[in-house]
Amino acid sequence: MRGTFLLAGSSFMFACWYLIQSKVLSVYPYKYWSSMATCLIGGFQTALAGVIVRRDKDAWKIGCDINLLTIVYSGALATAGKYCLNCWAVAKKGPSYPPMFNPLSVVFTVVLGSIFIGDDITVGSLIGTTLVIVGTYVFLWAKANELPEK
Structure with a gap:
């Protein structure tokens, strides 16, 4: 807790x-x-x-x-x-950009933990990393298509 x-x-x-x-x-x-x-x-x-x-x-x-x-x-x-x-x-x-990349540390942890420590890649970690990557992509896509302020 x-x-x-x-x-x-x-x-x-x-x-x-x-x-x-x-x-x-x-x-x-x-x-x-x-x-x-x-x-x-x-x-x-x-x-x-x-x-x-x-x-x-x-x-x-x-x-x-x-x-x-x-x-x-x-x-x-x-x-x-x-x-x-x-x-x-x-x-x-702007301030909304850097926090979006914090979840990518989960992806790096899964990959590097598997390579260097020999951790198992589980279904949960694959689903989690996929969701993080998709979420980051959707954010970047939305920011690229954002209308400029007038």
Whole structure:
């Protein structure tokens, strides 16, 4: 139950963020600085939540191993890269565009999990990925056929 509420809350907050980001970009032209500020504030919030949830000092030790590589990858590519690409997409296409591509992570998870981890591709995952791809296509088709504002 807790995970469902957190996921719904995350989706709602991302929807709010895209709307705020489109307004910020119309006033503040330095879009990558706003992305950096977002990542920095999110990093402080995550660190605070981590300290509250995980008080064991051994859990916070970082060595020169896969844990360090995971942290650098997650920070540099998964977070900073994503925010920069989202910021660029919001500036070019508007706030409704980037959230439409979030469900594609399910498709990539199914495919890459099958390739690298050896997960089974089930009927449910095939139906889900098909629905995600069809939904994304319908959205892109509708955006391409949208009437211009007068």
